[in-house]
Amino acid sequence: xxxxxxxxxxxxxxxxLTQPQKQAxxxxxxxxxxxxxxxATLINFVNRLTISVLAPVITEQLKLSNLEFASIxxxxxxxxxxxxxLSGKLYDRVGNRRGFTISIVVWSIASMLHAFATGLxxxxxxxxxxxxxxxxxxxxxxxxxxxxxxxxxxxxxxAIFNSGTSIGSVVAPPVIIALELRYGWQxxxxxVGALGFLWLVLWLxxxxxxxxxxxxxxEELALIREDRAPGVPLGSASLSWLExxxxxxxxxxxxSRFCCDPxxxxxxxxxxxxxxxxxxxxxxxxxxxxxxxYVAADAGSLFGGWMSGHLMSxxxxxxxxxxxxxxxxxxxxxxxLLAAVAHxxxxxxxxxxxxxxxFQTWINNVQTLPSDYFPECAVGSVAGLGGMGxxxxxxxxxxxxxxxxxxxxxxxxxxxxxxxxxxxxxLLFALGGQIKRVA
Numbered sequence: 001x002x003x004x005x006x007x008x009x010x011x012x013x014x015x016x017l018t019q020p021q022k023q024a025x026x027x028x029x030x031x032x033x034x035x036x037x038x039x040a041t042l043i044n045f046v047n048r049l050t051i052s053v054l055a056p057v058i059t060e061q062l063k064l065s066n067l068e069f070a071s072i073x074x075x076x077x078x079x080x081x082x083x084x085x086l087s088g089k090l091y092d093r094v095g096n097r098r099g100f101t102i103s104i105v106v107w108s109i110a111s112m113l114h115a116f117a118t119g120l121x122x123x124x125x126x127x128x129x130x131x132x133x134x135x136x137x138x139x140x141x142x143x144x145x146x147x148x149x150x151x152x153x154x155x156x157x158x159a160i161f162n163s164g165t166s167i168g169s170v171v172a173p174p175v176i177i178a179l180e181l182r183y184g185w186q187x188x189x190x191x192v193g194a195l196g197f198l199w200l201v202l203w204l205x206x207x208x209x210x211x212x213x214x215x216x217x218x219e220e221l222a223l224i225r226e227d228r229a230p231g232v233p234l235g236s237a238s239l240s241w242l243e244x245x246x247x248x249x250x251x252x253x254x255x256s257r258f259c260c261d262p263x264x265x266x267x268x269x270x271x272x273x274x275x276x277x278x279x280x281x282x283x284x285x286x287x288x289x290x291x292x293x294y295v296a297a298d299a300g301s302l303f304g305g306w307m308s309g310h311l312m313s314x315x316x317x318x319x320x321x322x323x324x325x326x327x328x329x330x331x332x333x334x335x336x337l338l339a340a341v342a343h344x345x346x347x348x349x350x351x352x353x354x355x356x357x358x359f360q361t362w363i364n365n366v367q368t369l370p371s372d373y374f375p376e377c378a379v380g381s382v383a384g385l386g387g388m389g390x391x392x393x394x395x396x397x398x399x400x401x402x403x404x405x406x407x408x409x410x411x412x413x414x415x416x417x418x419x420x421x422x423x424x425x426x427l428l429f430a431l432g433g434q435i436k437r438v439a
Contacts, residue, residue: 025215025216025217025218025220026215026216026217027217027220028220029213029215029216029217029220030148030149030153030157030220030224031160032206033144033148033207034144034145034148034149034157034160034161035160036199036202036203036206036207037141037144037145037160037161037164038160038161038163038164038167039164039199039202040100040104040137040141040161040164040199040203041137041141041161041162041163041164041165041168042164042165042167042168042171043104043164043168043192043195043196043199044107044134044137044164044165044168045164045165045168045169045172046168046171046172046175046176046192046195047107047108047111047130047134047192047193047195047196048076048130048134048168048268049168049169049172049173049176049268050111050114050172050176050188050189050192051072051114051123051127052268052269052270052271052272052273053172053173053176053177053272053286053287053290054176054177054180054185054188055069055272055273055276056272056273056276056286057180057185058123058185059273062119062120062123064120065406066273066402066405066406067402067403067406068120068402069273069402070398070399070401070402070403071120071124071399071402072120072123072124072127073127073269073398074395074398074399075123075124075125075127075128075131076127076128076130076131076134077131077265077391077394077395077398078128078131078391078395079127079128079129079130079131079132079135080131080132080134080135080387080391081131081135081387081388081390081391081392081394081395082132082135082388082391083131083132083133083134083135083136084135084138084139084384084385084386084387084388084390084391085241085381085384085385085387085388086135086384087099087103087135087136087139087140087380087384088139088143088380088381088382088383088384088385088387089241089380089381089384090102090136090380091136091139091140091143091380091384092143092377092378092379092380092381095209096140096143096144096147096207096209097203097204097207097208097209099136099140099380100136100137100140100203100207101200101203101204102136103133103134103135103136103137103140104133104196104197104199104200104203105133105196105197105200106129106132106133107130107132107133107134107196108133108193108194108195108196108197108200109129109133109193110126110127110129110130110132110133110193111130111189111192111193111196112189112190112193112194113126113129113189113193114126114127114130114186114189114193115186115187115189115190115193116186135384135387135391138367138383138384138387139379139380139381139383139384139387140380141158141161141162142158142367142368142370142371142379142380142383143376143379143380143383144161145157145158145161145368145371146370146371146376146379147209147210147224147376148210148224149224150223150224151318151371151372152309152312152313153309154368154371154372155304155305155306155308155309155322155364155365155368156305156306156309157305158305158364158365158367158368159301159302159303159304159305159306159364160302160305162301162305162360162363162364162367163298163301163302163360165297165301165360166294166295166297166298166299166300166301166356166360167294167298169268169291169294169297170291170294170295170298171291172291173272173286173287173290173291174287174291176188176192176287177284177286177287178287179191179192210224241381241385244374244378244381244382244385245385247373247374247438248431248432248433249369249373249374249431249432249433249438250373250382250385251431252369252427252428252429252430252431252432252433253366253369253370253373253382253385253386253389253428253432254385254386254388254389255389255424255427255428255431256366256389256424256425256427256428256432257363257366257386257387257389257390257393257424258389258390258392258393258424259393259420259421259423259424259427260333260359260362260363260366260390260393260420260421260424260425261363261389261390261391261393261394262390262393262394262396262397262398262417262420263333263336263355263359263417263420263421264356264359264363265394265397265398266397266398266401266413266414266417267293267352267355267356269398269401270401270405270410271290271293271352272286272290274410275289275290275345278348278409278410279344279345279348281345289345289349292349292353293349293352293353293355293356294356295353296353296354296356296357297353297356297357297359297360298360299357300329300332300356300357300358300359300360300361300364301360301361301364303357303361304325304329304360304361304362304363304364304365305364305365307321307325307361308321308322308324308325308365308368309321311324311325317435318372318435318436319434319435319436322365322368322369322372322435323429323435325361325365326361326362326365326366326425326428327425328358328361329358329359329360329361329362329363329365329421330358330362330421330422330424330425331358332354332355332357332358332359332361332362333355333358333359333362333417333418333421334358334418334419334421334422335351335354335355335358335418336351336352336355336414336415336417336418337414337415337418337419338351338354338418339351339352339355339414339418340410340411340414340415340418341411355417355418358421359421362421362425366386366428367383367386369432369435370382370383370386372435372436372437373432373435373436373437373438374437374438375437397413397416397417400413401413
């Protein structure tokens with residue numbers, strides 16, 4: 001089955017190789033592009049985590065139960081899940097420059113609107129709008145990396161942008177709590193929402209596709225194109241979801257993320273409340289210690305991206321390298337079982353740190369798979385479908401967590417989170433088969 005367009009020489013990009021540059025080229029421009037996406041991802045997560053970090057304050061002021069707090073998270077996740085697939089298709093159609101502009105304007109406005117929330121209904125509305133905007137970051141970022149990086153460097157490019165989730169999670173607790181203690185939670189939402197507009201100035205000033213970028217060197221353009229398969233120019237018509245869902249590799253990505261992404265969402269959503277209610281942490285202590293597992297997560301992201309590329313540079317196939325690193329990340333995620341039986345906050349945080357290290361190692365390579373299996377014209381859409389699977393899993397798990405915590409404890413959910421990676425990785429390997437271009 002070959003649903004992809006036939007090869008056509010890319011006449012639009014050849015003049016870049018022969019005509020003099022209007023501006024001096026920037027060596028290693030692709031790394032600067034990855035840095036821009038990293039910064040957007042960091043801002044994305046600071047905006048997302050503001051309500052989680054301030055949950056002890058907001059739930060008390062607005063008199064919200066754990067189940068009601070879970071409903072706020074799920075309002076975000078429902079929109080986030082729908083928007084993952086829609087955003088992936090949007091980016092494939094309008095390109096990364098306009099796609100990111102739309103996403104960040106929507107999520108920045110939504111974040112600032114949280115300052116005017118007066119109860120459960122308004123919070124649900126604003127979280128829904130935030131989810132619509134923030135979802136675009138992931139299929140967009142995957143498409144940018146596929147567009148700018150050769151295969152052997154894509155996992156590292158993904159690691160750089162994906163580390164924004166971890167750094168954002170490290171930065172968020174102390175910064176958000178400091179702002180809240182000084183100015184109140186409403187002003188905190190206004191401040192973090194404004195960050196996106198500052199980033200947008202950099203994006204519109206600096207970003208263009210490789211074929212159109214005035215500062216790209218001929219050498220870098222040649223590097224980007226070095227392993228692009230015949231029939232896969234630097235840009236092409238996007239494919240329909242129906243065409244993509246005919247491939248079991250698409251289902252491998254969707255179902256594995258459905259199982260494993262809830263592990264990440266469990267901790268970024270509930271960790272502050274878990275420390276507050278189970279281990280008696282004050283808001284100040286949450287700010288001092290809740291960031292620790294995310295340092296490990298950042299290390300896992302960079303390790304996962306570097307290791308698969310390193311193994312390929314030593315002669316390993318993409319299939320062997322990616323799967324080895326994914327398997328290692330899965331084993332680390334199973335350390336969540338230790339968090340379920342930890343009796344001290346220190347032991348729980350240590351186990352959670354191992355889990356998040358493993359998750360970022362795992363997800364960093366899984367998010368590279370759309371560009372390993374499919375050409376650039378399909379990367380955004382496949383990544384979006386994977387994100388939709390992740391969102392559905394996160395919604396179900398988050399809502400279940402709210403109910404279980406209200407009626408029992410966190411322990412059953414921590415145990416479940418320790419077992420789900422086994423299922424998710426098994427589905428990924430069974431359905432995905434050998435990691436190679438499918439057409």
